[in-house]
Structures are given as C-alpha cells and as structure tokens.
Amino acid sequence: VVSVGDELLLGETVDTNGAWMARVLSEVGFAVVGRWVVGDEDQAIREAVEGALESTELVLVMGGLGPTPDDRTREAVADLLGVTLVPDPGLLEVLRGRMRGRGFGALPEGARAMARVPREGGILPNVVGAAPGLVMEGPHGRICLLLPGVPREMRTIVREEAVPYLRSRWRGRLRGAVHRTIHTFGIPESILQERVEGRLPPDRSGVSLAYLPDTLGVRLRLTARTEVESKDFPGEGPADGLEDPKEEALGRLRAVEALLEPVLAGHSYEAETGDLAEAVAEVLLQRRLTLGVAESCTGGLVAKRLTDVPGSSGFFMGGIVAYANEIKSRVLGIHSRIMEERGVVSEAVAAAMAEGVARALGTRVGIGVTGIAGPEGGTPEKPVGTVCFAIALPEGTTTRREWFPGDRKDVRERSAQAALGLLLRLLEREGS
Ligand code: AMP
Numbered sequence: 521v522v523s524v525g526d527e528l529l530l531g532e533t534v535d536t537n538g539a540w541m542a543r544v545l546s547e548v549g550f551a552v553v554g555r556w557v558v559g560d561e562d563q564a565i566r567e568a569v570e571g572a573l574e575s576t577e578l579v580l581v582m583g584g585l586g587p588t589p590d591d592r593t594r595e596a597v598a599d600l601l602g603v604t605l606v607p608d609p610g611l612l613e614v615l616r617g618r619m620r621g622r623g624f625g626a627l628p629e630g631a632r633a634m635a636r637v638p639r640e641g642g643i644l645p646n647v648v649g650a651a652p653g654l655v656m657e658g659p660h661g662r663i664c665l666l667l668p669g670v671p672r673e674m675r676t677i678v679r680e681e682a683v684p685y686l687r688s689r690w691r692g693r694l695r696g697a698v699h700r701t702i703h704t705f706g707i708p709e710s711i712l713q714e715r716v717e718g719r720l721p722p723d724r725s726g727v728s729l730a731y732l733p734d735t736l737g738v739r740l741r742l743t744a745r746t747e748v749e750s751k752d753f754p755g756e757g758p759a760d761g762l763e764d765p766k767e768e769a770l771g772r773l774r775a776v777e778a779l780l781e782p783v784l785a786g787h788s789y790e791a792e793t794g795d796l797a798e799a800v801a802e803v804l805l806q807r808r809l810t811l812g813v814a815e816s817c818t819g820g821l822v823a824k825r826l827t828d829v830p831g832s833s834g835f836f837m838g839g840i841v842a843y844a845n846e847i848k849s850r851v852l853g854i855h856s857r858i859m860e861e862r863g864v865v866s867e868a869v870a871a872a873m874a875e876g877v878a879r880a881l882g883t884r885v886g887i888g889v890t891g892i893a894g895p896e897g898g899t900p901e902k903p904v905g906t907v908c909f910a911i912a913l914p915e916g917t918t919t920r921r922e923w924f925p926g927d928r929k930d931v932r933e934r935s936a937q938a939a940l941g942l943l944l945r946l947l948e949r950e951g952s
Pocket residue numbers: 523524525527528533534535536537538582583584585586591668669670671
C-alpha cells in the first residue's frame with residue numbers, strides 16, 4: 521500500500537487511507553506486507569512502487585491523481601510499468617459535463633490529465649469525484665491499482681469497484697480474516713504471553729496472536745483466516761442466502777478463547793468499547809448495586825471513567841474527591857489517628873475512604889483510592905507510584921497496595937484502572 525502526498529510524508533495530514541486500505545485488504549484475504557508513504561515526486565513514487573512490486577503481486581497507490589502539477593502518480597507508475605496512457609473520449613465528456621454542471625466553461629488543460637487511462641487495462645469509475653481509479657498491469661501479471669487520495673472517493677471506489685475486481689482476479693486464493701480481542705488488565709505482557717503460550721496447542725488451531733499493550737492493559741488480538749473465500753464486504757454481513765465462511769473461523773477463535781479462559785480469569789473482561797468501566801457498569805447494573813467513590817490521587821478519574829458509560833445513572837450515585845486530609849476526616853469520617861499512624865497512603869485509609877463514601881452516599885458499594893502520583897511526595901517506603909485502594913462491599917472490604925510505573929498521568933490512569941479491575945474481580949467472584 522503506497523500513499524502519495526507531501527502533506528502525508530511531512531505529517532501535516534495523517535495517512536488514514538493507508539491504515540484503512542491495509543485493514544480492508546487484510547479482511548478481503550490478502551497478506552499485507554508493507555506500507556509506504558512518499559512525497560509528490562516521480563522518482564520517489566517510482567521507487568516505492570518498484571520496491572513494493574518486487575515482493576508482491578498487488579500494489580495499491582493512493583493520491584496524486586488530481587489535475588494539478590503536483591499530481592504525479594498516474595504518469596510515474598505508467599512510465600515505470602511501460603504502460604501507455606491514452607485519452608478516453610467518454611471520460612473526457614464526463615469531466616466536461618461535471619465542469620458545466622458546476623457552472624464553469626471549458627475543461628482546463630490540467631483536468632484533461634484525469635481522462636488519461638491505460639491503453640490496456642481498466643478503469644474503476646468514480647461516481648463521487650472526478651479522477652477514476654486505474655488498473656495497470658506490470659511484468660509477470662503484477663497489478664497496480666491507482667486510486668484518488670480524497671478519502672471519500674477512495675473508499676467508494678474500493679467498495680464499489682476495486683474489491684469486486686480483486687475478488688474476481690484472485691478468485692480461489694483469498695482467505696478473509698476474522699478477529700476477536702480479549703482485553704486484559706493487571707498482568708504484564710511477558711507474563712500474559714507465558715501463560716497464553718502454555719495453554720495453546722503448538723499449531724494454535726490456526727489462530728495467530730498479537731499482544732497489544734498500553735498503560736491500561738494488554739489487548740490480546742486473535743486472528744483466524746477463513747478456509748474459503750468470504751463474499752461480503754469487510755464489516756458487512758454476508759449477502760442473503762449465503763452461508764458465512766467466517767463462522768468456521770470464528771468457531772476456531774472461540775475454541776482458543778475457551779482454552780485461555782482459565783489462565784485469564786480475573787484479568788480479562790468483555791466490552792464493546794474496550795473500556796473496563798463498561799464491563800464494571802454492566803455487572804453493577806445487572807446486580808442492581810449502587811456505587812459511590814472516594815478519590816484522592818485520581819482526583820475524580822474513577823468517577824469520570826464510570827460516568828463515561830451511557831446509563832451510569834443506574835448505579836453511580838456520586839463521588840467525593842477527598843484531596844485534603846481535613847476533607848477525608850470531615851466528609852468521609854476518617855479518624856485523623858488512622859492517617860497519622862498508618863499514613864494517608866495506606867490500605868487502612870483506603871478502606872476507611874471506601875466505607876466512608878458508601879456510608880455518606882448511602883450506596884451498597886464504595887471505592888477508595890489514595891496514592892502518590894508524583895512527581896513529589898515519595899519516600900523510600902512509599903515511592904512515587906505507590907497507590908492503595910479498597911472496595912467496600914456489603915460482605916466486607918478488600919484492600920490492595922500496588923506500585924505503578926510512569927509519570928503522574930500514567931500513575932493516575934493505572935490507579936483508576938486497577939481500582940475498577942479489583943471491583944470487577946470481586947463482583948465476578950461473588951456472582952459465581
Ligand atoms: P490527492 O489525490 O493526492 O490530490 O489528495 C486529495 C486530498 O485527499 C488531499 O486533501 C489529501 O490531503 C487527502 N489525502 C490524500 N491521501 C490521503 C491519505 N493517504 N490519507 C488521508 N488523506 C489523504
């Protein structure tokens with residue numbers, strides 16, 4: 521996949537076309553091996569396409585098909601492949617009609633370039649813009665598809681024209697991909713990997729795994745390729761009456777998921793948005809539990825995460841940001857003696873916060889979080905990143921002390937995530 525444009529090369533515009541195209545090609549059943557971004561320059565375009573063609577059968581080139589002198593793609597690729605471009609009279613008429621339709625007179629010289637098409641090869645009509653997509657054939661039957669860069673035009677042509685063309689040309693050789701994502705929290709990538717690999721058969725049932733970490737957790741992405749071709753456009757269901765070949769692949773994914781369940785128990789969740797708060801909200805709503813939160817170092821982040829979830833008013837009663845010790849005493853009823861003896865960042869204080877907020881707000885469940893987000897305030901016993909949290913449930917209160925790496929923002933985000941994670945684990949354990 522080659523994206524062409526100075527603005528893309530220099531980062532003024534993000535190459536969203538490249539990302540979209542790679543995803544679509546992969547779902548259609550191609551193995552995508554590389555993406556290139558080059559500026560509006562003949563030599564750079566030629567080199568990228570030439571390099572890409574060395575190791576592939578199909579190259580998609582996007583951008584640079586317009587009417588201005590910086591639009592170089594058509595000529596550069598034709599020249600590289602030895603393809604002759606000729607004006608297409610029908611297309612010229614269409615372009616003239618578009619121009620007239622918008623109230624302008626004769627077609628400018630530059631716009632005529634958009635009607636130049638390969639003498640042998642195909643045109644992928646553009647019903648939402650001017651420049652059509654082009655099919656150019658290179659040596660050994662290798663194919664270059666050229667597409668305009670305007671994202672709406674590119675996507676429409678791909679959906680309506682390019683995907684059907686590719687499916688028929690590569691008939692019998694395409695294997696669509698299906699994915700499932702398991703969201704995990706509270707478990708480092710390397711340990712997750714060890715546990716996962718230990719559970720799976722050597723062939724992994726034909727499922728490939730990707731570990732995608734960020735500060736909140738590691739997403740485990742499972743991919744299976746279909747055994748037969750998929751007919752539907754990626755992201756849309758199969759046409760009526762067709763059996764979906766993805767079902768078989770999905771079945772293999774589910775089998776792998778089931779194998780992994782025991783080693784991921786207590787560390788994974790299901791959520792459409794990928795957000796742990798969504799999973800927590802679901803359980804709270806289902807169990808008809810009300811929740812209040814008392815936060816110190818997270819400054820309301822736990823409350824924010826929960827209230828981001830639509831429908832949170834069904835369980836979330838409120839939150840108290842008890843930053844000052846005086847507020848911890850006066851509003852949450854924590855004895856100053858506990859804070860002096862155990863320290864403000866302690867499991868005892870976290871427990872008192874969780875119980876205090878549940879009492880103050882009249883909720884069944886309380887969360888308490890207190891920690892040192894930094895950069896100041898750490899001590900040898902309690903370095904920056906030390907966070908204590910507690911979950912108060914009617915059955916009793918559970919506390920944890922953890923240390924999180926990173927800067928102030930990371931520590932706060934990880935703290936909120938860990939508090940939500942602990943709540944989910946406790947609710948799941950109880951519910952089972
Ligand atoms: P072009 O076809 O190169 O003249 O591009 C037309 C418009 O589409 C410009 O505004 C580009 O910034 C935008 N565009 C081109 N390529 C991409 C891309 N790969 N990703 C996102 N936008 C793009």
